[in-house]
Each structure stands twice: as C-alpha cells, then as structure tokens.
Amino acid sequence: MRGSAPGERRGGRQKGTPNKTTALLKDAILMAATEAGGDDGLTGYLKAQASANPGPFMALLGKVLPMQLAGDPDAPISISVSWLKPE
Numbered sequence: 001m002r003g004s005a006p007g008e009r010r011g012g013r014q015k016g017t018p019n020k021t022t023a024l025l026k027d028a029i030l031m032a033a034t035e036a037g038g039d040d041g042l043t044g045y046l047k048a049q050a051s052a053n054p055g056p057f058m059a060l061l062g063k064v065l066p067m068q069l070a071g072d073p074d075a076p077i078s079i080s081v082s083w084l085k086p087e
Helices: 018-035 038-052 055-064
Strands: none
Touching: 018 055, 038 055
C-alpha cells in the first residue's frame, strides 16, 4: 500500500460539499416552511415566526447577517425592524 503526503486527499467528497442526507434535509425543511407560509411562501412563514417566536427568530437572524457591517461614516447603515411594535 502506498502512503500519501500529509494533508493529501485520497478520495471521498470534494472539500466543502455537503453530504446527500444534509442536502435532502435542508431541502425538505425549506419546502415545508414554504408550504406553511401559504400564499406568501417562505417569507410568510418567517414573518409568522418572527411575531410568534421573536427570541429564536432573532438568534436565527444573527446567524445569517454578516458578522461585520461597514458603511460610509457620513451615511451610516440603519436597520429598521418594522414587525416589532413597542408595548
């Protein structure tokens, strides 16, 4: 049996390629959420979750937003969350 250099890949998936089970599960979750959103699809479902479960939704939002935002100091970036209403 021949040896390989340290770090050399010898087979399997390409680095970064998700396995089929993960891809299928992700597709199924997105399809279910899209159908649950009714006429508004995935956006409708996410809006409903934002209202019904704001804590977990904000955690999800934190994962999908970029880690660092940069903008023009003379025109700062502003985020408006319109579905939150002060009580």
